[in-house]
Amino acid sequence: MSEMKDALVIGAGPAGASCALWLERLGFSCLLAEARGHAGGLLNDSPYRNDWIVTQPGVTGIDLSEGIGLSLAAAGVPMLLGARARKAERFGDGFRVTFDLPNDRVREIDAARLVIATGVQPRSGPFRASERVIIGPGHRAATYDYAGKSVAILGGGDNAFENHGFVKRAGAREVHIYARTVRASGVFAAQVPEADISTGPFEADHEDVRVNGRIYDVILVMFGWEPASFFETGFTLDRNPAGFFLTDFQTCETSAPGVFAIGEVTAGRHPCVVTAMSDGIAAAKAIQRQLERAALPG
Ligand SMILES: Cc1cc2nc3c(=O)[nH]c(=O)nc-3n(C[C@H](O)[C@H](O)[C@H](O)COP(=O)(O)OP(=O)(O)OC[C@H]3O[C@@H](n4cnc5c(N)ncnc54)[C@H](O)[C@@H]3O)c2cc1C
Numbered sequence: 001m002s003e004m005k006d007a008l009v010i011g012a013g014p015a016g017a018s019c020a021l022w023l024e025r026l027g028f029s030c031l032l033a034e035a036r037g038h039a040g041g042l043l044n045d046s047p048y049r050n051d052w053i054v055t056q057p058g059v060t061g062i063d064l065s066e067g068i069g070l071s072l073a074a075a076g077v078p079m080l081l082g083a084r085a086r087k088a089e090r091f092g093d094g095f096r097v098t099f100d101l102p103n104d105r106v107r108e109i110d111a112a113r114l115v116i117a118t119g120v121q122p123r124s125g126p127f128r129a130s131e132r133v134i135i136g137p138g139h140r141a142a143t144y145d146y147a148g149k150s151v152a153i154l155g156g157g158d159n160a161f162e163n164h165g166f167v168k169r170a171g172a173r174e175v176h177i178y179a180r181t182v183r184a185s186g187v188f189a190a191q192v193p194e195a196d197i198s199t200g201p202f203e204a205d206h207e208d209v210r211v212n213g214r215i216y217d218v219i220l221v222m223f224g225w226e227p228a229s230f231f232e233t234g235f236t237l238d239r240n241p242a243g244f245f246l247t248d249f250q251t252c253e254t255s256a257p258g259v260f261a262i263g264e265v266t267a268g269r270h271p272c273v274v275t276a277m278s279d280g281i282a283a284a285k286a287i288q289r290q291l292e293r294a295a296l297p298g
Contacts, residue, residue, distance in 0.1 A: 005029045007287055008097055008111035010085045011228075013041020014273045015263025016117030017068045017077075018280030024077045026288050031109060032077050033099060035084040039072055040065025041119050042264075043273065045138035048166075053274060064273065083107065088114060089234030094258065113287045116245065116254075116261040117280070120225035120271070127154075127206045127221045135221045137163060144218065147171035152211045154178050154204055155222035161188035163220055164196065178202040178211055227265045235259070240267040251286035252279050260287065 009020045012034035020032035038044070046061025056064070072079065083099040090096075094112040101107055122136020129135045134144060137159045151172045153160050156179030167175045177197045182189055204211045209219055227243045238246040238255035244267035245254055252260045252268075262279035264271045 003110070004092070004094060005031050005109065005111040006291055007031075007113040007115060008033065008095070008109050009115040009117055010034075010088075010097065011041065011117035011119055011263070011265075012036075012039035012068070012072070012079065012081075013117060013119045013263060013276060014043065014064075014068065015119070015265075015276035015280045016041070016115065017072055018277040019115050019117060019260075019262055019284045020077045020280075021071055021075050022281050022284035023287065024075050026284065028288070028291065030077065031080060031111070032072070033080040033083045033085065033097075033109065035082070037081050038065075038069060039079070040068045042138075043068070047139065047142045050273065052272060080107070080109070085118070085231045087232045087234070088259075112258070112291065114259045115283055115287075116229065116259065116265060117263050117276075118228040118231075118265050120264045121228050122221075123223040123226050124221060125154075125223050127204070127219070130206065132209045132216075132218045133206045133221065134218065136225075137222065141220055142166070144170075146218070148173050149217035151175045151218050151220065152178060152204070152214075152216040153220045153222055154202070154211070155224070156180060156182045156184060156199075157222065157224055158184050158188050159224070160184065160220075160222035161192055163222060164192045167220070176211075176216075178204070225264065225271075229265050237261070242267070250282065252283040253286060258290075 006028040007023050007030045009016045009032045012032050017039050020030050023030040043061040043065035050061050082102050085097050086100050087098040095114040096110050099107045124135045134141050146167050149172050151167050161184035164175050202212050209216050235256045245261035247254055247261050247266050252262050254261050260283040262283050263276035269275045
């Protein structure tokens with residue numbers, strides 16, 4: 001029988017870490033559980049400079065991820081690392097979540113409030129990762145040796161267009177973007193020469209590393225992101241058609257009372273580090289209000 005925590009936060013990216021830090025500093029008993037061996041979430045996969053955070057110029061995603069680890073340690077936030085949530089269900093007045101741990105171990109954690117902060121994973125479409133096919137932006141796309149190579153990037157969003165520049169600067173001989181439609185922000189789209197963009201339907205084959213009949217050295221699949229929310233829940237959570245959780249704008253509470261969802265796993269505001277962290281704060285303050293109200297006599 002596990003002790004009932006005030007809150008269990010699943011996922012230690014910027015959203016979950018921010019929520020757990022606030023809950024801890026507000027005096028609640030909280031546990032932050034994370035599938036990886038360390039905090040920081042997707043930031044661990046970004047060696048790029050992140051120039052979008054107004055208080056922290058010149059830092060990389062990895063720097064920010066290390067900062068998250070240091071902040072959690074300084075606040076004394078209890079963590080359960082290497083723990084992948086498999087199932088969440090209602091239990092007593094709260095919730096019970098079952099985690100798979102290394103070496104086939106299983107652990108159940110009970111909490112009055114549940115916060116889902118499991119983020120996203122890159123969409124792969126029909127493609128499989130291989131030596132010459134890279135799915136999504138991140139460590140592998142950033143460290144691949146592009147020198148002298150011909151590269152096809154599939155996708156029409158910001159990541160596809162931003163990576164065109166990264167790959168070119170890394171010495172690629174040619175970089176072509178194939179996009180059914182171009183959705184990238186103007187600032188990124190403007191940086192790619194028109195001759196490098198093919199718009200409209202295309203045929204790509206990951207076995208031959210071929211796009212529209214042309215063989216490339218490497219293909220980058222930049223099809224955006226899907227929610228990492230595949231664990232089973234014994235309650236219904238409303239989602240948008242793409243599977244992202246729908247939440248209340250003020251509190252980040254889902255359609256299931258007592259269950260909050262924050263950061264990129266939600267259909268919230270523009271997904272980034274700062275909005276993920278601010279969701280974490282909104283959820284922590286809403287949990288504070290709920291738990292303090294519940295503790296009032298009568
Ligand atoms: C290459 C790259 C560059 C980027 N550049 C920028 C940038 O310049 N500026 C910017 O603002 N943003 C940038 N981002 C996006 C930024 O990293 C995300 O917006 C942010 O990390 C989202 O935070 P999150 O906490 O919602 O999710 P995540 O960071 O995805 O964290 C979710 C965490 O949940 C864990 N998890 C998932 N499922 C489970 C489970 N079942 N059980 C337990 N744990 C689970 C995951 O392991 C992960 O640690 C970049 C991302 C990448 C990959």
